[in-house]
Amino acid sequence: MRYPRHVRIAKKKKALTTTDPAVPNTRQPYDMFLVLDVEATCHLGTDFNYANEIIEFPVCLMQWMDKAEDGTAATLKVIDEFRTFVRPTWRPTLSSFCTELTGITQEQVDEAPPFADVLDDMRNFMVKHGLIDPITGQRVKRFCWCSDGPFDIRDFVVKQCFISRVPMPDWIQGDVLDVRMSVMHWLSLQTTQFTIPANRTMNGAMRRSLNIPAQLKALGLPSFEGRQHSGIDDTRNIAKIITELARRGLCLQPNTAIYPGRRWQWMGKRGQILEEHLV
Template identity: 55%
Template sequence: MPKAVTKQPYDAFLVLDVEATCIEGGTCFEYPNEIIANTDCRQEWPVCLLRWKNKNSKGEADTLEIVDEFRSFVRPTWRPQLSDFCKRLTGITQGQVNSAPTFPQVMKTFEEFMIRNGLIDAETGRRLVRFCWCCDGPWDIRDFVVKQCFMSKMQMPAWIQGEMLNVRRVVSEGCTSTMRRQTPQNGRRNAVRRLLCDAGAFPLPKRISLTISQQLQVLDLPPFEGRQHSGIDDTRNITRIVIEIARRGMVLRPNTAINPNRRWPWMGKLGRMREEYY
């Protein structure tokens, strides 16, 4: 008997994982992060575009494929000098970001990518198909992109506002649910328990949070390919996860709201940072 195919409400998916400026310590997500570039001249507004390969007239599908990729450098302008911690973490060199275009310039080029792929209208910017942004966790768009638009004194593009799919949340909650539902003798449960034990995650929390590598492992996918904290490599591995959960019959839809007007204490007026905070 053939397996049931899930009805999918979205037609395309944009998988994004950015790298941003940072400082050493525990305030990374409160910091005025600027989106930057990564090592080996790979660019750091990295996006993989996915479409359904087998969607039928009823909207049922389970096979996604990569149809295009976009990559571009982004040059920080508020604090153009990278910290030593940031360079160690991401592998990014100062020379790579010095010659990169600014964020508004990258957004203009990416908008052309969206138009070329039939995602938005060239004149109005209106969405032509139902597409969903996908990230590992909420931070890339909810935090980093919102911050960057403020610092670049630009309005957040309409085609990235709304909601996004937090892939980490989907996989982590699925693992938690499976572990509580299955018996102690089940091999998958024991494997996930060992994984979380190694990560220091016990006692078992109500909601676990799996890294990209851990998500690949619990989904029985090959290990992380490439260099971790490289935006394009992170993006490609997240894409593998999205393709797999679709294959398993998961309905892919947004689960995280994006507030383009969100503000942090260091934000002043007209895109100005309050220097006294840093």
């Protein structure tokens, strides 16, 4: 059927100005996403150069609900969660600042498994969902780790593997989807002007950034649910942001390089921490 010319023009304008969010129109290279937001030991005045130990390891596993044969998809859903507290071994006593910030108590970490056991449990979780081979640990599906900023894997996991004297597993190596960077990229593509607040970095430079509540607000999503700096609550809210980015047609793929061999000055030999080099 061929519509009259004035109807065709109207339909063409409508197609250019509206989109149906339920219709997948972006090819998505990854099948599943592991959203991670760890919590770690800290003291008032310390920064990312400190020898932080992970004390909460939460993951939201997300999967496409509508991926077509051509790879297009738009609807993501959390299909399972993994969460455990982690017992620190170098400095096992939490600071009052750390407990106040994260809500994690000394009793919770005292009763938790050490990090090496957490990695085993996480591996079993990934095998259960068919992400990795149960024998070799090699990837079976195309999955991507996601975090708010690069810090969780780039800093905390790399440092914790060193402190715990365990190799960084192959299934957590590789580049990461920095959700914060993706949100800022999306905002930069919009015709409406959006001012992103600037944070000062350690060397005094200014870096544009948005925390999780600000990302939710920028995307028109409901306010943060839960307690900020609770790992599992942070992870769930990040998953909502990723879901919205997918609905808006953003291609979800790694955008941040991670280096498992990264080292800090306080790292000695075989997991030794040189306290004289701690900031």
